[in-house]
Amino acid sequence: MSESFFGLFVVGFPVLLLLFAWGVGAWMATRHEADLAEREPTVAHLQVHNTGRLEDAVAGPNPPAMVASEVTLGVDHFRGFLGQWKNLFGGQVRSYQMVLDRARREVMMRLLEQAHSLGYNAVANVRIDFVDISGSALTRRKAADVSVLATATAYYVPPKT
Amino acid sequence: MIVVNTESIPGYQVTHCLGIVQGNVVRAKHIGRDIAASLKNIVGGELRGYTELLTDARRTAMERMLAQARELQADAVVNVRFSTSAITQGAAELYVYGTAVKVEPVIQATRVS
Numbered sequence: 479m480s481e482s483f484f485g486l487f488v489v490g491f492p493v494l495l496l497l498f499a500w501g502v503g504a505w506m507a508t509r510h511e512a513d514l515a516e517r518e519p520t521v522a523h524l525q526v527h528n529t530g531r532l533e534d535a536v537a538g539p540n541p542p543a544m545v546a547s548e549v550t551l552g553v554d555h556f557r558g559f560l561g562q563w564k565n566l567f568g569g570q571v572r573s574y575q576m577v578l579d580r581a582r583r584e585v586m587m588r589l590l591e592q593a594h595s596l597g598y599n600a601v602a603n604v605r606i607d608f609v610d611i612s613g614s615a616l617t618r619r620k621a622a623d624v625s626v627l628a629t630a631t632a633y634y635v636p637p638k639t
Numbered sequence: 640m641i642v643v644n645t646e647s648i649p650g651y652q653v654t655h656c657l658g659i660v661q662g663n664v665v666r667a668k669h670i671g672r673d674i675a676a677s678l679k680n681i682v683g684g685e686l687r688g689y690t691e692l693l694t695d696a697r698r699t700a701m702e703r704m705l706a707q708a709r710e711l712q713a714d715a716v717v718n719v720r721f722s723t724s725a726i727t728q729g730a731a732e733l734y735v736y737g738t739a740v741k742v743e744p745v746i747q748a749t750r751v752s
Contacts, residue, residue, distance in 0.1 A: 498682070499682055503684075506684045507684075530646055531645070531647075532647070536649075541641045541648060541650065541651065542641065542643050542645075542648055542649060543641065543643065544642045544643050544644050548690060548693040548697065550685065550686040550689035550690045551685055551686065552676070552679060552680040552682075552685075552686050553680075553683055554680070554681065554683030554684075555680070555681050603643075603645045605644065605720075605721075607721065609723045609733075610723065610725040610731065623680060625689060627693065627697070629719070629720075630644065633649060
């Protein structure tokens with residue numbers, strides 16, 4: 479009796495963990511997306527370029543300044559598990575794509591919020607880089623996490639009329 | 640000190656180029672953060688410990704670069720770039736470099752690109 483209970487626990491615990499990760503992970507992703515959608519209008523008036531030239535720059539109260547931001551997002555166990563399965567057959571790993579997408583949106587949002595809070599109304603030369611903080615992301619066995627670092631130069635443009 | 644990641648600064652003119660300045664920092668994650676992050680990683684979402692680690696590393700590297708620039712008596716650092724390399728499992732280098740320059744404000748800097 480106790481042996482079968484133990485067996486049930488050994489099989490059941492990872493399954494429960496996956497179910498938990500699936501539920502909470504999906505909820506957290508939805509919440510993050512809602513949060514991003516809510517914050518986006520506050521910085522929607524900023525001009526964003528990724529060219530090295532500062533288009534339409536005008537002199538403002540402060541000289542242009544560099545802004546930088548970073549974020550680390552984890553891939554939840556359920557989606558990590560799906561991703562590993564997907565690796566057997568190849569093809570698009572949509573669950574990872576969505577995490578990368580959210581990471582990029584979040585890091586851009588932080589960059590723009592920073593420029594906005596410093597009083598600038600445009601950013602140029604936006605660069606987004608992936609950073610491997612955990613070391614050897616390709617050989618790691620555990621669940622993936624992704625770090626993104628963004629830099630840009632904030633400056634002034636004439637206000638929109 | 641003006642710091643930008645573009646080649647020029649609107650409203651300013653580069654008068655002297657003082658050469659490359661750089662700053663680097665190698666940070667290791669500590670085990671507490673690792674444990675917290677691996678628990679958080681079950682459900683995904685932001686791993687705040689790692690984000691803070693990166694922010695600290697970036698600030699430190701930047702400060703070191705600016706200290707070099709100040710030593711050269713630069714007014715500005717242009718074309719700043721970040722680069723990272725993973726040295727071993729659990730330690731990463733953040734390297735920041737740029738060109739230290741002396742600048743002068745351009746008169747009538749109303750519309751410069």
